[in-house]
Amino acid sequence: MKDYDKLILDLAPRKFGKLGQIWVAFLCLIILLAMYAYYQQIDKGLIITGMRDYALWGIYISNFVFFVAISLVGSLVTAILRLSGTHWSTPLTRISEVIAVAAIMMAGLTIILDMGRPERIYNILLHGRLQSPIIWDVLVITTYLVISLLLLYYPLLPDFAILKKHFKEKPFLSKIYDKLSLNWKGSEAQVKIYNNAIRTLSVMIIPIAFTIHTVTAWLFATTYRPGWDSSNFGPYFIAGAFVAGAGAVVVLMYVLRKVYHLEEYITDFHFDKMGKLLVLLCLVYLYFNVNEYLVPAYKTTVEEAAHLEGMFTGDFAPLFWSVIIFGLILPIIVLIFPKGRKPLPLFIIGLIVVVGAWWKRYLIVSPTLLHPFLPVQGVPEEWHFYHPTLLEWMITFGTLAAALLIMTILFRYLPIIPIHETAEEKGFLETHKTEEL
Template sequence: MQNSYDQVALDLFRPVRLNRSHLIWLGILTIALFLCLYAYSIQLREGLGVAGVRDYVSWGMYISNFVFFVASSLIGMLISAVLGLIGMKWIRPLTRIAEIIALAFAAVAGLVIISDMGRPERLPYLFLHGRIQSPILWDVTVVTTYVLISALLLYLPLIPDLAIGKKILNKPKFLVKLYEILSVKWRGTKAQWEIIHRSMRILLILIIPVALAIHTVTSWLFASTPRVGWNSTIFGPYFVSGAFVAGIACVIIAMYFFRKNYHLEKYITELHFNNMAKLLVLVSLVYLYFNINEFLVPGYKLEHGDAIHLKDIFIGHNAGLFWFAQLFGIIIPIILLLFRQMRKPFPMLILAILIFFASWIKRYIIVVPTQEHPFLPIQHVPANFLIYKPTLIEIAITLASFILVLMIITVLSKLFPVIPVWEMQEEFELKEKGNQS
């Protein structure tokens, strides 16, 4: 009995070390990041003109990417809070992965916004001169809060693990020291456990409205304007349901890689993939429902502006992207995941990668095409102002944000066990007790 209990800790702490392949991977990411930061230095020097955004399409790739990042970060709330609070036991090994993804995307989302500023040094003006009536101020507030809560939600259940890890790990030295400090003298007393449980419950309840707010307010950045394609009363739930689809895709990709590279097959089983697939179908169906509402209702009435916008994305020059997003982001996964064979790890990895891309493109479709049809007639501007084309510099800066997310996930998943150790130990204990009786 003692043996398997310790074995759990040994298994889960095995990947926590610095090895060469890991350092090479981080090195590659760092070099790529610096190349992309060079692109940003050009933008900083020359101004936003080096990006494809112009007078008419002023929200381009950066803002689409921001929406995608906020969306992906919502998964932390769904996995840890919603499923955790309703007592889904199978989800426990996935909670930390979801939290790491949530924290990484939410933290970088703020930077993505700054990349869309021509004069980033004026960021403090947002707080000095911001209007409390502006959804942009609400968004900044709520994203910051979400990053804080996500960090705490990652940290709190980590405290007992840190105390366990301190005993198991003997190198590297700095890591042992880090564990010592971060474990805040965890001795596993009853009083300490009570604090952890109570604080976790508070945070898990708190994160639900905050996470809903973060993406609803992000949707209001669009929906509070009268622009065709944004002027929608269901934008909040439309964004939130879409966020869960994107977030689950992220978690599935991460699950696959951690399972494979960290040899966690015993802890992240095919059952987990199977359950995540069902969860994915559920949220995709909800998202599909909102999509039908979002497009069918204006499509039925075809008011002047809607007619132009819908024609553009249904059969116009944005149709390819739109149908790719809708088919690979929602419809095909729903159909394929009905089959048991598709709910196996590898097919799900492929589907998740497709959904991930499709979700990104969906955000682009939401943000960009409507701006190509301004309310005022276009006069005295070059024709290329009308159609948005992202530049290489813009793409590089956007890639930088993804590299940053990967770096954060890599570092966190190397410094700490990606599966909550004490929760797994608890599960094993219960299982063995069950076997004995």
């Protein structure tokens, strides 16, 4: 009884502290700057970006791929780990589902930001053609968003019922939680539907998650261009996505644990487990990278060679090797050791992994475009390279800030650690259920 009350008190959402307010204000400021930059883009056209006819996609598209990649972690932690009966991941399910929802929303928005005529988006509905991979992407991303929202929402039902009681003194908040709880009483019939629904969604989301990132990979792999024309691309993207997503979970675990004092619930044990998971994912991703780069490098057809030389020794070499070494090799080495999986070192590695994952997408999009089949001639010299402009960066940072803001707001009003599930696992609920609910 006492334990249960303490649990609720520990895990119920709390108001922002001073730091939280500053954080939100900071994010809002970045988003405002991005809105200003986007206004410029609408007004003047995509000329305000560093993109041109050769570098026809840039950081918007790599940012889009990054968001889709990060969002896959929702399916990894909530679905794959849940279905495989892993109990240690319970405190991480909500964190990863919130990441998934925020990231996939921003992925959808980012692709619109890249469009030359965003106001014509309705043409996708009016004239959509199924043979275009973009239509596949639109279909699976919206499906994934819906399932992710449900997978975030359903496990919250008992928590909302708990919060409704907890916030009795705040009638307005209590009422909202009441509405959101959909009249959850914890009755046998409800629990049965609840469990069934979550299990069904967990099963459903896995193929959808694989599909969204495979289709995103196909946006590139369905073209002829060297560096993209690869049958390895689907699994390569998925492997990379899990690395990025796991890195993001690690970072958030650490930050949220610190800010909300969740040391009792997110322990060194969880970090250790996530660290091991991250090593495994990095190794799988390394394997796909070897396939992606070394097989064409062995053959060195003229087109592939031009592309790979740019990566290995050319303009992109510093970035390429940084991403491979810091984003992939370093995590594997550090996280093999138990000391490397302690919260702080793991947090630092997680940050590097996420930043590396972003730049990795940059390396997937840009270099290929600068090495077309026919020579680059008859265009201004600046068009031979791609240098994102300040406004372009502002818009990109705006989308990243918006994703963080969505997460921040969700963490403000939702229990970061599932209360009901934790109570159930700790055995607090057996005697309690009948008395209270």
